[in-house]
Amino acid sequence: MISRPNHPTHKLAVTISLFSMLALVWWGCSGQQSTPAIPSDTQLRSSTSAGLEAKEASMLTQKVADGELPPLEERLPENPLVAKTDYDGYEKPGSYGGQWHRFHDHPELGTWKMTAGYAPLIRWRFDCTGLEPGTAEAWEFSQDGAALTIHLRKGIRWSDGHPFTSASFAFYYDLCLDDRHSYSPPVWCLVDGKPMTVETPDEYTIVMKFSGPNWLVPLWLATGFWHSEKYNIPQHYMVQFHPDHSAYNNFSEFEKKNKNHVNIERPTLWPWKLVKYEKGGFQVELERNPYYYVVDELGRQLPYIDRIKSRLVPDPQVRVLKILAGEIDCQFRGMQLQDFALYKKGEQRGNYTVREWESTAGAQPAILLNWTDPDPVLRQLMRQQKFRQALALGVDREKCNEIAWRGLLQPQAATVSQEGWHFADQAGQELFEEWKKADADFDISRGNQLLDELGLTQRNKRGIRLREDGQPLQIVMDMPSSNLNRQENDIGLIIADGWREMGLEVILNTPPGAELSLRRNLGKFTVSMHGEAEMDLFTYPDWVFPTLAKYWHPRVGKWYETGGEEGEPPTGPLKELLDLYDAIKKEKDLQKRHQYVRDAVQIHIDQGPFHLGTAARSPSLVMVKKGFHNVPDNGILGPWAIVTPATSYPEQYFISDVDRSSEVK
Amino acid sequence: MTTYIIHRILMAIPTLIAISIVSFIIIQLPKGDYLDRRIQELEEQYGDSSSMEMAAELRQRYGLDKSMPQRYLSWITGFVQGNFGDSFRYEVEVNQLIWDRIGFTLLISIGSLFFTYIIAVPVGIYSATHQYKFSDNLLTLLSFVGMSIPAFLLALTLMVFAFELFGLPLFGLFSSYYEGAPWTVGKLGDLIQHLWIPVIVLGLNGTAGLMRIMRGNLLDVLGQPFIQTARAKGLKEWVVVVKHAVRLAINPLVSILGMSLPTILSGAAIVSIVLGLPTVGPLLLRSLLDEDIYLAGTLIMLLSSLLVIGNLLSDIALAWVDPRIRYE
Numbered sequence: 004m005i006s007r008p009n010h011p012t013h014k015l016a017v018t019i020s021l022f023s024m025l026a027l028v029w030w031g032c033s034g035q036q037s038t039p040a041i042p043s044d045t046q047l048r049s050s051t052s053a054g055l056e057a058k059e060a061s062m063l064t065q066k067v068a069d070g071e072l073p074p075l076e077e078r079l080p081e082n083p084l085v086a087k088t089d090y091d092g093y094e095k096p097g098s099y100g101g102q103w104h105r106f107h108d109h110p111e112l113g114t115w116k117m118t119a120g121y122a123p124l125i126r127w128r129f130d131c132t133g134l135e136p137g138t139a140e141a142w143e144f145s146q147d148g149a150a151l152t153i154h155l156r157k158g159i160r161w162s163d164g165h166p167f168t169s170a171s172f173a174f175y176y177d178l179c180l181d182d183r184h185s186y187s188p189p190v191w192c193l194v195d196g197k198p199m200t201v202e203t204p205d206e207y208t209i210v211m212k213f214s215g216p217n218w219l220v221p222l223w224l225a226t227g228f229w230h231s232e233k234y235n236i237p238q239h240y241m242v243q244f245h246p247d248h249s250a251y252n253n254f255s256e257f258e259k260k261n262k263n264h265v266n267i268e269r270p271t272l273w274p275w276k277l278v279k280y281e282k283g284g285f286q287v288e289l290e291r292n293p294y295y296y297v298v299d300e301l302g303r304q305l306p307y308i309d310r311i312k313s314r315l316v317p318d319p320q321v322r323v324l325k326i327l328a329g330e331i332d333c334q335f336r337g338m339q340l341q342d343f344a345l346y347k348k349g350e351q352r353g354n355y356t357v358r359e360w361e362s363t364a365g366a367q368p369a370i371l372l373n374w375t376d377p378d379p380v381l382r383q384l385m386r387q388q389k390f391r392q393a394l395a396l397g398v399d400r401e402k403c404n405e406i407a408w409r410g411l412l413q414p415q416a417a418t419v420s421q422e423g424w425h426f427a428d429q430a431g432q433e434l435f436e437e438w439k440k441a442d443a444d445f446d447i448s449r450g451n452q453l454l455d456e457l458g459l460t461q462r463n464k465r466g467i468r469l470r471e472d473g474q475p476l477q478i479v480m481d482m483p484s485s486n487l488n489r490q491e492n493d494i495g496l497i498i499a500d501g502w503r504e505m506g507l508e509v510i511l512n513t514p515p516g517a518e519l520s521l522r523r524n525l526g527k528f529t530v531s532m533h534g535e536a537e538m539d540l541f542t543y544p545d546w547v548f549p550t551l552a553k554y555w556h557p558r559v560g561k562w563y564e565t566g567g568e569e570g571e572p573p574t575g576p577l578k579e580l581l582d583l584y585d586a587i588k589k590e591k592d593l594q595k596r597h598q599y600v601r602d603a604v605q606i607h608i609d610q611g612p613f614h615l616g617t618a619a620r621s622p623s624l625v626m627v628k629k630g631f632h633n634v635p636d637n638g639i640l641g642p643w644a645i646v647t648p649a650t651s652y653p654e655q656y657f658i659s660d661v662d663r664s665s666e667v668k
Numbered sequence: 669m670t671t672y673i674i675h676r677i678l679m680a681i682p683t684l685i686a687i688s689i690v691s692f693i694i695i696q697l698p699k700g701d702y703l704d705r706r707i708q709e710l711e712e713q714y715g716d717s718s719s720m721e722m723a724a725e726l727r728q729r730y731g732l733d734k735s736m737p738q739r740y741l742s743w744i745t746g747f748v749q750g751n752f753g754d755s756f757r758y759e760v761e762v763n764q765l766i767w768d769r770i771g772f773t774l775l776i777s778i779g780s781l782f783f784t785y786i787i788a789v790p791v792g793i794y795s796a797t798h799q800y801k802f803s804d805n806l807l808t809l810l811s812f813v814g815m816s817i818p819a820f821l822l823a824l825t826l827m828v829f830a831f832e833l834f835g836l837p838l839f840g841l842f843s844s845y846y847e848g849a850p851w852t853v854g855k856l857g858d859l860i861q862h863l864w865i866p867v868i869v870l871g872l873n874g875t876a877g878l879m880r881i882m883r884g885n886l887l888d889v890l891g892q893p894f895i896q897t898a899r900a901k902g903l904k905e906w907v908v909v910v911k912h913a914v915r916l917a918i919n920p921l922v923s924i925l926g927m928s929l930p931t932i933l934s935g936a937a938i939v940s941i942v943l944g945l946p947t948v949g950p951l952l953l954r955s956l957l958d959e960d961i962y963l964a965g966t967l968i969m970l971l972s973s974l975l976v977i978g979n980l981l982s983d984i985a986l987a988w989v990d991p992r993i994r995y996e
Binding site for chain 2: 104262324325
């Protein structure tokens with residue numbers, strides 16, 4: 004269950020989740036085997052629901068009978084992963100069969116991977132309170148944190164039946180070290196710039212050795228699908244394209260065949276394997292993976308649903324129509340909030356319901372103030388807290404919410420996600436509330452007063468304040484140009500109105516194409532925009548800590564990213580923030596790490612704002628057709644790092660009325 | 669006639685070369701390239717672009733590190749051999765993406781062209797022979813309404829009404845069951861069921877204009893002395909109109925045929941986006957936004973070639989209809 008921060012049971016929930024986390028850590032460190040998850044026959048017989056006797060889908064039973072597949076016991080690991088059911092909206096163990104119709108918005112299948120392309124060693128928990136075992140059943144650090152040992156589940160198999168072993172990870176890391184292949188050692192394995200070494204003492208053990216303490220590694224292994232899809236590489240299949248073991252003299256065929264969303268022959272660990280990918284991803288079909296390693300509470304192999312049919316629908320309006328027409332069974336992402344009323348209106352006719360999940364956005368969008376503005380006068384102004392505060396006072400957040408978002412959001416200062424685990428206890432929530440309110444008032448006269456106090460009292464004939472070099476004080480604000488970003492454009496206009504009232508000249512700039520992000524990441528802007536949401540600041544710290552060439556600190560981030568070779572060294576509060584992040588990376592104790600994040604937030608409250616808030620916390624729409632079961636009532640559908648809804652085990656969603664969603668439509 | 673056709677085909681070559689150079693340059697005018705776009709897209713969606721950490725290598729593989737003339741030469745030499753290069757976004761050869769879309773585009777365009785002429789010519793004739801009667805005035809009014817409603821608006825209106833009144837989702841060329849299925853009689857029937865909407869929406873716009881032209885021309889011709897002569901000879905009225913007047917009055921309609929092809933193709937792009945049709949239009953728009961240069965360049969080239977061919981065909985048709993036309 005995702006508890007809302009102000010909910011009275013929140014404290015209890017936090018306590019429980021902390022205890023369960025401790026238990027998990029103890030369990031992980033002790034490397035104990037839990038009892039085998041396949042329940043005895045008596046347990047199975049005691050369940051009364053019809054259809055629950057079958058431990059595998061009938062399409063697989065048939066194949067076993069025909070001798071095409073080994074029996075279930077030989078396909079499942081010794082100790083299968085049991086899907087968690089501790090969320091609101093879980094109904095019951097399901098029946099096998101049916102077809103799930105959905106759409107995706109990009110040929111790379113990103114939204115599908117977020118749903119069922121997540122097979123990491125270590126998983127994020129669905130409630131985002133910490134980590135849980137995945138394909139690894141346990142992991143432990145050495146005393147000094149410089150070595151991590153991972154114990155794989157015995158007997159997991161790829162979708163072609165070949166065993167999944169530590170050889171996969173070793174093969175992946177060899178690719179990282181191979182200059183001919185495009186992978187480089189991942190950022191998380193570097194300590195002081197030195198990459199790790201990987202040892203595989205046996206088939207089920209991976210030992211990573213770092214040149215110093217590296218406590219955040221389990222989080223990195225769990226975060227996003229993009230790390231795990233790289234290290235989960237079917238070496239037994241891919242080796243035939245490897246230049247050292249084949250006639251190919253470079254990696255270009257290898258890299259083509261390694262695309263898990265294109266190559267239907269590449270074995271997978273996903274619950275459903277790709278069986279059709281045509282016309283550049285416009286037509287995609289997946290079918291159950293007969294060797295999938297996750298079971299339900301009764302020990303029945305998942306997934307329940309036989310087949311997935313996904314269509315590439317690039318145009319948002321056609322997605323709306325497909326949902327209204329009832330062609331979609333269940334959809335996460337790709338639905339826009341502006342169509343909310345339309346979706347609600349169509350519920351009856353389309354035979355579906357729309358649920359509101361949390362986007363956990365802290366600013367939609369955040370207004371970025373460039374700490375390293377290329378113009379020296381503006382740079383000097385941007386570094387004065389009073390100037391940034393004056394800009395914050397000129398933002399009418401209520402109006403942004405009412406006009407751009409139709410009042411569905413909440414006006415507040417720019418923050419990361421309130422549900423993030425760094426702020427889980429009461430002190431954390433109080434701090435977060437303070438952060439939301441910091442410099443979040445709309446007060447033009449107070450803003451004017453602050454600008455006067457800065458000595459910006461000279462004005463030209465048009466009433467524009469003059470800078471110290473006599474030029475009019477002109478601010479160029481970058482906005483995305485596409486009409487898909489209508490909200491950002493509305494908000495830009497509202498902010499420009501406020502700032503003009505304070506005697507600033509505001510120019511709204513909509514750079515075409517990639518220029519917006521090029522200007523942003525190279526630091527060639529004064530004010531820009533970017534949506535803000537982040538659940539885990541340990542692995543994605545860059546909204547709060549200037550660690551990457553992004554957001555409000557591109558040049559300082561560049562300095563940190565390149566180890567001081569490029570960009571600009573941090574000064575003042577940015578130096579303090581980077582020192583805190585360095586401390587986080589070396590800290591073993593989770594609570595202390597959380598405390599460092601809170602210290603950093605305190606710096607943002609006291610010495611900020613560094614970026615400005617507008618409106619936040621939009622609902623994220625989820626569409627579920629009647630007869631489609633076990634979809635969580637609520638959850639987080641925003642930042643990609645926590646990979647929702649994959650962490651809710653969508654392989655246990657099922658369709659009760661299989662006839663309805665089968666072939667005939 | 670043969671020399672004329674050969675001459676026209678030879679003339680088309682420099683035209684197409686000029687089109688290819690200009691469009692190739694214009695596609696790449698905005699700052700950044702496909703990979704920058706993709707990184708921006710990823711950052712906005714995932715808040716992370718670490719999957720693009722090998723952007724430099726990808727740039728090399730896609731040939732984006734080369735200069736624009738080099739890229740153009742390698743693309744155009746491949747193009748004449750039928751190898752159009754790879755699409756960046758869809759990670760497949762352009763060849764695999766475009767042909768059935770070009771087929772559907774032609775189907776819809778030619779279909780609506782036929783629709784236009786089949787409706788416009790008889791209605792125009794009727795209107796001209798019943799000048800200033802109530803029916804003529806009504807048809808005139810309707811044609812002005814038809815001319816002034818943009819096709820995409822008509823498509824949207826149709827969609828809203830069809831959904832609100834009948835609960836019919838009017839989009840795509842296939843229902844979801846047949847989408848991606850192999851060709852069968854059932855699929856063909858499904859296609860025809862879906863096809864009439866875009867054909868009518870696209871055709872209606874042109875119908876009005878053509879009808880007015882047909883009416884005007886016919887009135888012109890009907891006032892000429894040889895028509896009077898024909899009537900004086902005692903020919904039946906319909907013989908006078910159809911055999912003598914219409915044959916002359918239809919010439920401009922045939923020469924317009926060549927010109928209406930570009931209108932219909934570009935109109936089809938917008939209507940396709942609104943109606944979610946699997947034609948060239950939406951693919952072209954996306955590839956331009958992405959700077960997916962080889963895909964966009966190829967589509968523009970193929971559409972231009974279609975127009976050149978269409979113009980040639982209409983000229984030949986004109987010559988066939990009107991023997992007075994000479995080739996120089």
